[in-house]
Amino acid sequence: MIQEKKKAFNNFAVAKGLRSTRQRDIILDTFLSTNQHISVEELYLKIKSGNQGIGQATVYRTLKLFTEAGLAREILLNDGQTRYEHVIAGEHHDHLVCTGCNAIIEFEDETIEKLQKDIAARQGFHMRSHKLEIYGLCIKCRH
Amino acid sequence: MIQEKKKAFNNFAVAKGLRSTRQRDIILDTFLSTNQHISVEELYLKIKSGNQGIGQATVYRTLKLFTEAGLAREILLNDGQTRYEHVIAGEHHDHLVCTGCNAIIEFEDETIEKLQKDIAARQGFHMRSHKLEIYGLCIKCRH
DNA sequence: CTTGCTGCAAACAGTTTGCAGAACT
DNA sequence: AGTTCTGCAAACTGTTTGCAGCAAG
Numbered sequence: 482m483i484q485e486k487k488k489a490f491n492n493f494a495v496a497k498g499l500r501s502t503r504q505r506d507i508i509l510d511t512f513l514s515t516n517q518h519i520s521v522e523e524l525y526l527k528i529k530s531g532n533q534g535i536g537q538a539t540v541y542r543t544l545k546l547f548t549e550a551g552l553a554r555e556i557l558l559n560d561g562q563t564r565y566e567h568v569i570a571g572e573h574h575d576h577l578v579c580t581g582c583n584a585i586i587e588f589e590d591e592t593i594e595k596l597q598k599d600i601a602a603r604q605g606f607h608m609r610s611h612k613l614e615i616y617g618l619c620i621k622c623r624h
Numbered sequence: 625m626i627q628e629k630k631k632a633f634n635n636f637a638v639a640k641g642l643r644s645t646r647q648r649d650i651i652l653d654t655f656l657s658t659n660q661h662i663s664v665e666e667l668y669l670k671i672k673s674g675n676q677g678i679g680q681a682t683v684y685r686t687l688k689l690f691t692e693a694g695l696a697r698e699i700l701l702n703d704g705q706t707r708y709e710h711v712i713a714g715e716h717h718d719h720l721v722c723t724g725c726n727a728i729i730e731f732e733d734e735t736i737e738k739l740q741k742d743i744a745a746r747q748g749f750h751m752r753s754h755k756l757e758i759y760g761l762c763i764k765c766r767h
Numbered sequence: 768c769t770t771g772c773t774g775c776a777a778a779c780a781g782t783t784t785g786c787a788g789a790a791c792t
Numbered sequence: 793a794g795t796t797c798t799g800c801a802a803a804c805t806g807t808t809t810g811c812a813g814c815a816a817g
Contacts, residue, residue: 500771500816521807536774541807559700561806575725577749587748593739597758600731605763606720613756620748643791643796658768664782679799704781 493550520562575613581622636693662706718756724765
């Protein structure tokens with residue numbers, strides 16, 4: 482699956498006439514090796530700690546490329562940081578966010594998805610996207 | 625209803641030992657006189673245009689007070705601006721956002737609310753709050 | 768050798784904060 | 793008088809951008 486994503490990005494790069502660089506490889510490897518929901522800062526630090534010097538700006542720019550290439554997705558929770566998650570083809574999910582430990586759990590609910598479409602339709606909206614976040618305390622943080 | 629809110633804020637102010645000032649009165653009046661979902665900047669400009677000079681910082685600080693007093697609520701869409709909406713006791717609603725004209729339509733759906741609670745419970749979460757936004761194009765902007 | 772990419776630092780936008788003076792009580 | 797509040801400007805945070813030098817094709 483990691484190989485698939487690398488190939489996917491490669492195709493995108495070729496199609497777009499982008500160059501293949503050391504930095505993009507490292508950022509892609511690091512991003513693919515992490516779990517979900519990493520912030521730009523976290524990714525930047527992770528790369529830095531692997532003693533590969535890469536500028537923050539490059540990380541920002543490259544994550545946008547990944548998003549454009551369809552292998553990452555921006556998620557904006559309300560903590561002032563942009564996070565990125567892996568895109569899994571055809572999958573949509575929402576997030577449960579623990580306000581205690583910042584854990585993020587994904588979930589999917591078809592009924593809710595459908596209800597949203599209905600609501601949009603009822604208002605004459607052409608739905609493009611939606612986001613649903615549930616904030617609370619996870620089992621561990623309920624103490 | 626406007627009177628009620630003013631009274632509510634007054635109670636809050638008294639309880640908290642806050643002072644009554646010209647600025648807070650103006651900001652409250654202006655906020656109450658607007659429709660939903662005003663951004664800090666918009667509110668600030670609206671006050672300014674009424675040739676009452678009030679500093680931005682005061683608007684920021686005062687809106688936080690209103691939030692604390694329970695008569696305003698922060699809503700964070702993803703356009704980089706904090707907006708505030710009126711709190712109507714006991715009411716919860718979500719937002720349909722038109723990405724064309726930035727119109728915001730409120731809606732409420734009990735089934736979705738309930739499903740969210742179920743999802744949280746299933747994961748052992750103690751739900752505190754949640755937000756649901758549907759992005760799309762409204763009738764006018766579908767052209 | 769041409770053009771795109773990177774890293775740096777400066778710029779940005781929205782928001783917060785320190786502080787001196789103004790204004791409530 | 794004592795303290796809180798305000799307005800200003802400076803500080804801050806996360807992100808973007810301009811540009812000179814570097815590197816891929």
